[in-house]
Amino acid sequence: MSRESTSGQKILIVDDAEEIRLSLSAFLRSWRYTVVQARDGEEAWNILLQSDISLVVSDWSMPVMNGLELCNRIRAASFDRYIYFILLTANTEKADMIAGMEAGADDFLGKPFDQSELRVCIRAGERILHLERRLKRQQQQIVETNAALIQTEKLATLGAIAGSVAHELNSPLGAILNAAERVQAILENVMPAHEELQEDIDLLIRAALHSRAVVADLLISARTPGENETCHVVEVVDGWLRLYKKQLELYGIEYKFVVEETRPVALSYAALSQALTNVLMNARDALIENTEEKERHISLRAEADTSHCIITIQDNGPGISAEVESRLFDAFVTSKEQGKGTGLGLWVTRSLLKKAGGGIVMRNREGGGAEAVMILPLAEL
Ligand SMILES: Nc1ncnc2c1ncn2[C@@H]1O[C@H](COP(=O)(O)OP(=O)(O)OP(=O)(O)O)[C@@H](O)[C@H]1O
Ligand SMILES: [Mg+2]
Incomplete structure (x- = not known):
């Protein structure tokens, strides 16, 4: 008859009469549903607690806990999902149906039922559950978007x-x-x-x-960058080296800076110089804080594709510590002792690069040490 289910929906059948459970299961399985069975309300309740089933077809009168009591208990509990409840009953009197609805039943299936009635009931349940899941996903998205907006605003x-x-x-x-x-x-x-x-x-x-x-x-x-602010990476790197070369040598830090000829980048000299200084000073600090007896290296490589210049800065220090790793770019996050670091360097660097339409990521290198990759858009021709 009707189309087979492809939803893989699990359905819990609750009835003390074995022949009803078997005939219901046979129908539902032939429509490709997964069926779980329980002999009374108590058994059904325990199954619901331990599974993710959200569709129940339950008989009304059963020993231990009847269908109405089971339904009441489900509605009073706080499951993380909606449970659609179909009450199977010979009592289709108005008063009984009202009692069933008051207990929270979603639908009724009169005994004896035929295949098509069962099919329609299950289909309606599936539709409601589908809508409920969609609503939940959308709610979750709204919560996440709100949180992101608040963070940006902050x-x-x-x-x-x-x-x-x-x-x-x-x-x-x-x-x-x-x-x-x-x-x-x-x-x-x-x-x-x-x-x-x-x-x-x-x-x-x-x-x-x-x-x-x-x-x-x-x-x-x-500061909001002005229009058409550009600079040559090679000039900024040379300028930086002129200022800090002596200092690197003083700390015994070997350095290898390789800058490919590129078009200018869309960032002012001052901003790129600031961004480079922050990252390179972090590499210097990591190297001089490290007490291990080994050579100290910093390398910088700048290369460009058709639209961006990528600057990679690596050091062979101890690497980024786990305690700050996930918050590196937040303001005032530092692992340095008081007076040595304010935790603003990477925050400033990221905001400068973001304003220019670029970005920065940092990670630990496989062989030890840290690596920063800065991405800068090339200036328009
Ligand atoms: N090359 C690196 N190696 C190891 N850890 C690093 C490296 N670069 C940054 N970090 C870690 O990231 C933290 C944050 O860096 P950030 O530059 O934002 O602040 P800071 O250096 O602590 O202080 P500030 O730059 O404001 O003086 C550092 O305290 C350090 O723990
Ligand atoms: Mg710093």
């Missing part, structure tokens, strides 16, 4: 706040630094022997310099 707000706080702090920090440097110069002349005071002023200057670096990071990431 980050945008955080960025804006950070930008304006940084702006406010910039001038006073400059003043503190200038004044401290003047005091330092005077102290050296007037009280050259006062070591304690000299140390204090040194500390003050170092703290002000650190704060100024953080403020500069925040300012640059909060």
Whole structure:
């Protein structure tokens, strides 16, 4: 007769009469349903608890727990799925049907039933279950989209706040630094022997310099890039090396930087320089924090395809620690001790690259050490 089921739906048949269970099972199996059987409500309840069955055809009068009680119990429980309940009964009196509906039954099948009635009932149940699953999926999607929106909003707000706080702090920090440097110069002349005071002023200057670096990071990431900002990767890398070469050599870090000739990238010199510095300084920190006696290496390779420049930076340090791995690009996530890291470097880097239409990923390398891959769009011709 009608089409066979392809849903693979499992159906629980509950009846104390074996012949009814067998005939129902035979019909349902011939339509390709998977059938599970129970002899009374109690047995059915235990099966429902341990399985994912969501369609039940149950007799009304049974020993131990009857169909109405089973239905009541299902509706009172909180299953993670809807259970469609068809009550099989000889009682098709109005009052009985009302009692059945009050217990939460979805449909009734009068005894004796024929194949086509059973088929129609099951089909209706399947439709409802299908709709219910779809609704649940959509609800889940709405929840996820909301969470993503809130997160984006939060980050945008955080960025804006950070930008304006940084702006406010910039001038006073400059003043503190200038004044401290003047005091330092005077102290050296007037009280050259006062070591304690000299140390204090040194500390003050170092703290002000650190704060100024953080403020500069925040300012640059909060800035909206202008149109047509471009730079040549090779110039930025050369500029960086001029500044930091000595430092790498001082720490005994060997470096190999290879930059292919490419078209300019769609990012300002300052932004790319900042992004490179953040990633390379992380590699430097990882190498110098590592106490293992081994050679220290950093490599940088920049190559381009038709639309992007890919910069890969690798080090042979200890690699990214598991405690920060999943949150590397979140603001204020750091594994460094207080005063050494603010946890803003990668956050700033990612926001700079994202603004330019690019991105960054970081991972541990198979042979040890970490690798950052930055993707930068090439500027329009
Ligand atoms: N090359 C690397 N090797 C090992 N761990 C790394 C590497 N790069 C980043 N990390 C890890 O990622 C964390 C976050 O880096 P991020 O640059 O955002 O902050 P930070 O370096 O701790 O502080 P900041 O850059 O603000 O001074 C680091 O604290 C470190 O644990
Ligand atoms: Mg850093």
